[in-house]
Amino acid sequence: MAVEAKATSSAPRTPVWRDPAIRSLAIQALLLVVVLGAGWWLLDNTRQNLNRQGIASGFGFLDHTAGFAIVMHLIPYSEASSYGMALGVALINTLLVTSLGIFLATVIGFFVGVARLSSNWLVARLAAFYVEALRNVPLLLQIFFWYFAVLRALPPPRESVTLFGAFFLNLRGLYVPAPVAASGFGLVLLAGGVALVAALGLGLWARRRRVATGQDFPAAAVSLGLLIGLPLLVAAATGFPMSWELPALKGFNFQGGLVLIPEFVAMVLAISLYAAAYIAEIVRSGILAVNRGQTEASLALGLSPAQTLRLVVVPQALRVIVPPLTSQYLNILKNSSLAAAIAYPELVSVFAGTVLNQTGQAIEVMAITMAIYLSVSLAISAFMNWYNGRNALRER
Amino acid sequence: MNRITKLALATLTTITLAGAAQASTLDDVKKKGFVQCGVSQGLAGFSSPDDKGNWSGLDVDLCRAVAAAVFGNPQAVKFTSLSAKERFTALQSGEIDVLSRNSTYTIGRDTSLGLDFVAVNYYDGQGFIVHKSLGVKSAKELNGASICTETGTTTELNIADYFRSHKMEYKAIAFSNNDEAVAAYDAGRCDVYTTDQSGLYANRLKMAKPEENIVLPDIISKEPLGPVVRHGDNQWGDIVRWAHFAMVTGEEMGITSANAKDMLKSENPEIRRLLGVDDNLGQGMGLPKEWAFNILSQVGNYAESFERNVGAKSPLGIARGLNALWSQGGLQYAPPAR
Numbered sequence A: 001m002a003v004e005a006k007a008t009s010s011a012p013r014t015p016v017w018r019d020p021a022i023r024s025l026a027i028q029a030l031l032l033v034v035v036l037g038a039g040w041w042l043l044d045n046t047r048q049n050l051n052r053q054g055i056a057s058g059f060g061f062l063d064h065t066a067g068f069a070i071v072m073h074l075i076p077y078s079e080a081s082s083y084g085m086a087l088g089v090a091l092i093n094t095l096l097v098t099s100l101g102i103f104l105a106t107v108i109g110f111f112v113g114v115a116r117l118s119s120n121w122l123v124a125r126l127a128a129f130y131v132e133a134l135r136n137v138p139l140l141l142q143i144f145f146w147y148f149a150v151l152r153a154l155p156p157p158r159e160s161v162t163l164f165g166a167f168f169l170n171l172r173g174l175y176v177p178a179p180v181a182a183s184g185f186g187l188v189l190l191a192g193g194v195a196l197v198a199a200l201g202l203g204l205w206a207r208r209r210r211v212a213t214g215q216d217f218p219a220a221a222v223s224l225g226l227l228i229g230l231p232l233l234v235a236a237a238t239g240f241p242m243s244w245e246l247p248a249l250k251g252f253n254f255q256g257g258l259v260l261i262p263e264f265v266a267m268v269l270a271i272s273l274y275a276a277a278y279i280a281e282i283v284r285s286g287i288l289a290v291n292r293g294q295t296e297a298s299l300a301l302g303l304s305p306a307q308t309l310r311l312v313v314v315p316q317a318l319r320v321i322v323p324p325l326t327s328q329y330l331n332i333l334k335n336s337s338l339a340a341a342i343a344y345p346e347l348v349s350v351f352a353g354t355v356l357n358q359t360g361q362a363i364e365v366m367a368i369t370m371a372i373y374l375s376v377s378l379a380i381s382a383f384m385n386w387y388n389g390r391n392a393l394r395e396r
Numbered sequence B: 001m002n003r004i005t006k007l008a009l010a011t012l013t014t015i016t017l018a019g020a021a022q023a024s025t026l027d028d029v030k031k032k033g034f035v036q037c038g039v040s041q042g043l044a045g046f047s048s049p050d051d052k053g054n055w056s057g058l059d060v061d062l063c064r065a066v067a068a069a070v071f072g073n074p075q076a077v078k079f080t081s082l083s084a085k086e087r088f089t090a091l092q093s094g095e096i097d098v099l100s101r102n103s104t105y106t107i108g109r110d111t112s113l114g115l116d117f118v119a120v121n122y123y124d125g126q127g128f129i130v131h132k133s134l135g136v137k138s139a140k141e142l143n144g145a146s147i148c149t150e151t152g153t154t155t156e157l158n159i160a161d162y163f164r165s166h167k168m169e170y171k172a173i174a175f176s177n178n179d180e181a182v183a184a185y186d187a188g189r190c191d192v193y194t195t196d197q198s199g200l201y202a203n204r205l206k207m208a209k210p211e212e213n214i215v216l217p218d219i220i221s222k223e224p225l226g227p228v229v230r231h232g233d234n235q236w237g238d239i240v241r242w243a244h245f246a247m248v249t250g251e252e253m254g255i256t257s258a259n260a261k262d263m264l265k266s267e268n269p270e271i272r273r274l275l276g277v278d279d280n281l282g283q284g285m286g287l288p289k290e291w292a293f294n295i296l297s298q299v300g301n302y303a304e305s306f307e308r309n310v311g312a313k314s315p316l317g318i319a320r321g322l323n324a325l326w327s328q329g330g331l332q333y334a335p336p337a338r
Helices: A002-010 A020-053 A083-116 A121-135 A139-153 A185-213 A219-237 A262-288 A292-300 A305-342 A347-359 A362-391 B003-017 B025-032 B058-071 B087-092 B107-112 B154-165 B178-186 B197-204 B234-253 B269-274 B291-298 B302-309
Strands: A161-163 A167-170 A173-176 A178-181 A242-245 A248-250 A253-255 A258-260 B035-039 B077-081 B098-104 B115-117 B122-124 B126-131 B145-150 B170-175 B192-196 B213-215 B223-230
Touching: A083 A121, A083 A262, A083 A305, A083 A347, A083 A362, A121 A262, A139 A262, A139 A305, A139 B178, A173 A262, A185 A219, A258 A262, A262 A305, A292 A305, A305 A347, A305 A362, A305 B178, A347 A362, A347 B170, B025 B035, B025 B058, B025 B234, B035 B058, B035 B087, B058 B077, B058 B098, B058 B234, B058 B291, B058 B302, B087 B098, B087 B115, B087 B223, B098 B122, B107 B115, B122 B197, B126 B154, B126 B197, B145 B154, B145 B178, B154 B170, B154 B192, B170 B178, B178 B192, B192 B197, B197 B213, B223 B234, B234 B269, B234 B291, B234 B302
Parallel strands: B035 B077, B035 B098, B145 B170, B145 B192
Antiparallel strands: A161 A167, A167 A173, A173 A258, A178 A242, A248 A253, B098 B223, B115 B223, B122 B223, B126 B192, B126 B213
């Protein structure tokens, strides 16, 4: 009332319903009420219908005993663990196959993309064949192909392919010795940490020196030597404080050591080779987007072809590459759910599959699953946008 | 999009959007003119399609019996093939009217899924099949074995219980589709494939060399398999339950698809009642009085269905065992039709 009184005294009176600020506020408030109301109606309806049909609801089931086994778990898990733990195991397996897939697809895609632009006829044609063959076959078929191709090619456990009596390859997977830390192993880890810090410092120093004096220092090679050499030296000095647990054939299967199950190998192979075909095309488009004059100028300045690619072409190509690359990374995450078909225990297979079936709580399980995929996707997106921002053209 | 995701979303939509009032399943079925029946993705003897897409099997016969009871036409059925993972969601969401897919009756499923098991048309138990070359004679020798199975089944939990209680170790490789599980076992990925024993015999037929695999004698669980309907529609539940009981009663009284017509002239009051000559037992279920006659003349009694699908006359060659009539030492027992 007071505001209205003031307004009349200073300016010609506008009716409240014509005031654009008030009007837009009112419209937004109305929209908010409608959205909240619809949301509440959906929730309430769901609750009532679930009650009426006698379907259990709520998130309490996450604490209940799962009662089923999961073949691959990176955190401790047994049949006596809870559904919540099963979710954790499944999520880690999804993240593992996704991150490995992203890494391998990027490396392979980059090489194939560059190879497709090669002046060598055979290399360019091979790369083109790779891209066309892999991106035109459905991923699910490729997963089956790799899975059953891998299975058919391998011998049964009792006729394993052996290397040094420590590595075994058979139908059940690749068995490798597992390191077991003994007392004093902490020192080796400490040396590794020191080497990492030293390598980072060395990189910074070499860069500053190059900017100041123009002289190059082989920082990468020295860092690598440091990272491997220092822990090795400390390990030798302390008498190698670790032992290896060798896999051994007991009954039907090998026990002990670390094992890479064929489902995992097939999934990583299929998903990274498939995504690499798309990434190769993205990389090719990025490189083609860099003006030929840039390469010529760089060569004219005396940079080697390798340096030209690394220092001139790629940084500029990245501006074109990164945004579509983000979509590919998100696709890899979402495609990892196809692993359910070959029994790789990831999120959809274990949680939206077995757990959904044991508990019957479709709404809660699907909501959790979707929320997880959404948050991981958003995290990947956020990281890639940050990286893209770093590479973006800065106008001065 | 994955099928289970789709189904789960469908449930979500129906559950969030559906109003409180719902027509009865019988009215819905009559309106559309057929029964939508959920079956397996191909399990010989229980539900499998031939090369022309005609479904047959013990579970399929139950769906046909329901159609015969409602419409007097056993062909008025449409089949939806479902994986173990999808089946209950499909029923909850209303995509199917009845689930007849070798599903195990458990307290958890009966009470917390919003579903009701209405009968047991096959008494089964979980067993193991192994490669003959392993030289295994009993499930107790399976310590350390890799086991292929299908996700979303009771078998997954049963092996966990069995191996834990016998202090043995195992690796479970759980596939979302039964065919992949069998193919992986056949390729040697696993030492053992496990499912209900009837399913072992059926799946053995799919393997490259069936004779090189043996079914172990051990049964590690009770698996009463039966049809499922949505909770709360008791009339529809009654229809499915009594479709099964009519087949069992038919066997008990010696009514077959061949002699059903003659039996209409029978003097036996029980037969006359069941076939609707004197009484109308279908009335309470909203069915015509010849409902049981239609089932028995068009689909046959339980013994006929059993023998042609899984019994001695079929490739599976399974003995009646627990599935014999109660009067012959089995468990199949129908309440009196009066």
